[in-house]
Amino acid sequence: MTERDRLARFETALLPHLDAAYDLARWLTRDDRDADDVVQEAYLRALRYVDGLRGDDGRAWLLTIVRRTCYTWLARHRGGHETATADADDVADDAAPNPEALLIERADRDLVRGAIGALPLEFREVLVLRELEELSYKEIAAVIDVPLGTVMSRLARARERLHRDLARRVSRGG
Amino acid sequence: MKCTDVGDLVHAYLDGELDLVRALEMERHVDECPRCGATAKRQRALRAVLATADVRYAADPQLAERVRARVGAPVADAALMSPLASAAPARRDRRAEGVRGVETRAIGTTETPPVTRRPWRWASGAALAAAASVVIVLRVLVPPAQPPLVDDIVASHVRSLMVDHLTDVASSDRHTVRPWFDGKLDFAPAVNDLASAGFPLIGGRLDYVGGRAVAALVYARQKHVINVFAWPTPSGAAEHAPTALHGYNVVGWTLQGMTYWAVSDLNAGELGDFASRVREAAGAS
Numbered sequence: 001m002t003e004r005d006r007l008a009r010f011e012t013a014l015l016p017h018l019d020a021a022y023d024l025a026r027w028l029t030r031d032d033r034d035a036d037d038v039v040q041e042a043y044l045r046a047l048r049y050v051d052g053l054r055g056d057d058g059r060a061w062l063l064t065i066v067r068r069t070c071y072t073w074l075a076r077h078r079g080g081h082e083t084a085t086a087d088a089d090d091v092a093d094d095a096a097p098n099p100e101a102l103l104i105e106r107a108d109r110d111l112v113r114g115a116i117g118a119l120p121l122e123f124r125e126v127l128v129l130r131e132l133e134e135l136s137y138k139e140i141a142a143v144i145d146v147p148l149g150t151v152m153s154r155l156a157r158a159r160e161r162l163h164r165d166l167a168r169r170v171s172r173g174g
Numbered sequence: 175m176k177c178t179d180v181g182d183l184v185h186a187y188l189d190g191e192l193d194l195v196r197a198l199e200m201e202r203h204v205d206e207c208p209r210c211g212a213t214a215k216r217q218r219a220l221r222a223v224l225a226t227a228d229v230r231y232a233a234d235p236q237l238a239e240r241v242r243a244r245v246g247a248p249v250a251d252a253a254l255m256s257p258l259a260s261a262a263p264a265r266r267d268r269r270a271e272g273v274r275g276v277e278t279r280a281i282g283t284t285e286t287p288p289v290t291r292r293p294w295r296w297a298s299g300a301a302l303a304a305a306a307s308v309v310i311v312l313r314v315l316v317p318p319a320q321p322p323l324v325d326d327i328v329a330s331h332v333r334s335l336m337v338d339h340l341t342d343v344a345s346s347d348r349h350t351v352r353p354w355f356d357g358k359l360d361f362a363p364a365v366n367d368l369a370s371a372g373f374p375l376i377g378g379r380l381d382y383v384g385g386r387a388v389a390a391l392v393y394a395r396q397k398h399v400i401n402v403f404a405w406p407t408p409s410g411a412a413e414h415a416p417t418a419l420h421g422y423n424v425v426g427w428t429l430q431g432m433t434y435w436a437v438s439d440l441n442a443g444e445l446g447d448f449a450s451r452v453r454e455a456a457g458a459s
Contacts, residue, residue, distance in 0.1 A: 007247050015238060022233035036237060040244045047245045104223050112227040130189070131224050137191050138329055147420045148332045152191075156182035160213075163220045 001051050009050050013058035014043065020059055020133050021066045027128045028070040030117055034077075042069040060139040067125065067143060074121075104166040115165045123158035130155055184210050188217055193339050323435075326383050327426075328419045330390070331401045331437040334381070340392050340399065341377030351378045355389050363389035363404035363432065366455040373400070373448050383435075393448070400438040400448060407433040416442055425449045429456055 001009070021042060026035035042065045046058075053061050107115075116124060129135045129143060137151045144151070180203060186192050187200035204214045241247075334340050343354040348365040355362060358380055367375060373393045381390040383403050391402040407428055414426035414435075423442045426435040427449065436449050 007245075010245065010247060015241070018238055018241065019230075019233055022237060023231050026231040032231075032234075035231070036234060036240070039233070039237065040241055043241045044245050047247075104219055107223050107227065109227045109229055112223060113229045116229065131221070132230050137186070137189070138333075141329065142325070148329060152186050153182045155189075156185045159185065159217055159220055163216050166220070166223065 006047065006050050009053070010043075010047050013053060014046050014050065014062050017059045017062050021062055023132060024063055024066050024125075024128060025070055027116065027124055027132075028067065028121065029073060034073065038069050038073050039066065041073075042066040045069065059133075060135060060143055063129070063133070063135070064143045064145075103170050104163065106170050107166050111169050112166065115162055115169055118165060119158060119162060122154065123161060126151060126155045127158040127162060180207075180210055184213050185217065188214060188221075196339050323384050324417055324419055324424050327401075327403055327424055327435045327437050328422050330381050330383055330403065331399075331422060332420075334379070334390070334392075334401055335399060340379065342379035344377040346375045346377075348375060351375065351391070354378060355380075359387060359389055361389075361406045361432070363391060364434075364452075364456045365391055366452055368393065368448070368451055368455065371451050372396075373451065395438070395440050395444060395448065398438055398440040400436055400440060400445070402452065403435045403437075404432055406431055416446060418442070427453060429453060 018039070021039050022035055025038040025042070026032065029035050029038060042062070046062055046065050049065075116127060119127065125144060126140060129140045130137075135143065137148050137155075140151045140155075141148045146154075180200070183192070183196075183200060184204060187197055187204070190197075192200060204210050343351055345351050345354075346369065348367050352362060352365040355378065363378075365375065365378070369375065373395055376392040376394050376399070378392060379390045381388050381403060383405070386405060388403045388405040391404065393400040393402065408431070409428060410431075412428040414428075416423065416425040418424065422437055422439055423445045424435060424437045425442075425445055426433065428434070434449075434452065436445060436452070438445050438448075440448070
């Protein structure tokens with residue numbers, strides 16, 4: 001592939017997914033400027049490997065690179081604390097829904113963003129990939145490199161946890 | 175369907191990730207089971223909130239230009255649309271110098287408006303080393319390192335187990351299974367009776383692998399399931415190196431104008447034994 005072909009491929013297959021790339025980076029780094037930097041770095045790497053991209057839909061492929069770039073960034077700048085997995089709070093997954101549980105419709109944008117941002121990284125990423133970027137289970141499995149069944153169970157736990165947290169935040173008024 | 179069989183499948187159901195048969199079963203189950211019904215209700219409420227709260231973060235309108243500048247792509251089309259159009263020629267100069275990459279990104283920013291909001295923070299020696307290690311990791315993680323076909327085969331295998339939809343035609347009789355594919359596919363897969371060797375036939379189904387409809391033949395080995403995917407290929411005979419992905423063993427071969435891939439959680443030795451028996455049976459028929 002010539003340099004010109006690669007840049008053309010870059011324009012048509014990768015740049016259209018800039019919003020998705022930024023959104024994922026923003027959720028994983030939780031910072032506007034860090035996300036900006038990570039996206040630029042991810043695109044630089046994506047161009048280097050664009051020969052390996054098959055098909056015209058580069059979205060899941062690009063998001064794989066964005067996610068890896070975020071992880072490297074987090075390990076470097078936040079000492080790896082961010083990569084910690086779900087904590088002990090998760091045992092309440094099967095707890096009966098509380099009476100406020102169905103009042104989450106009152107949640108506004110800031111409150112929902114706060115609740116998603118508070119999810120452990122491994123839950124946050126599957127939730128964002130599915131609910132905000134609307135990837136299929138199969139695409140998510142490829143992006144985060146786990147089996148399909150793990151995508152399903154992790155997404156289930158992420159959602160139950162988010163619902164519970166939202167209900168809590170709504171009931172105490174944000 | 176009992177609730178204990180369902181587990182997280184209610185999520186796959188709500189996400190439209192189940193095949194039709196299984197989705198209809200889940201629909202009935204969610205109606206009847208208070209616990210799964212409550213889960214579905216909570217999740218629909220959550221989905222509604224996520225849909226209306228508009229929580230996605232939008233990239234800065236200038237980010238596309240910064241990305242182009244960073245990778246050395248032409249910015250002409252961006253310049254037409256951008257209030258920063260006057261900065262475009264300077265960025266082209268950088269490109270003409272072949273300036274690209276982490277090491278050199280600060281060059282050329284003094285006489286032009288900054289193309290990035292701040293210096294790239296990874297540009298220290300240690301960070302470059304870290305970036306180099308990421309490049310190595312990426313070589314492993316990003317396609318094409320893993321043949322996409324193997325990915326697809328393993329994903330289809332897992333899906334066939336996950337949604338409990340192993341077979342469209344359930345029969346241990348190859349004279350039932352093989353004709354079932356007639357009219358559904360434009361080829362006839364070899365279906366073998368290997369029960370005497372300890373690999374009973376369970377049935378067959380249609381599946382989709384590598385962008386085409388394929389025949390999936392299902393065999394068992396004790397409690398292990400083996401999926402064999404088959405489709406026609408123009409080339410003659412070949413054997414593909416056995417491989418493993420996500421804990422599943424995969425082995426493929428091409429024989430008499432058909433490509434076969436067998437996948438299972440069975441150990442590699444037994445799967446290899448199975449594959450050679452299928453090849454022998456096909457050669458003898």
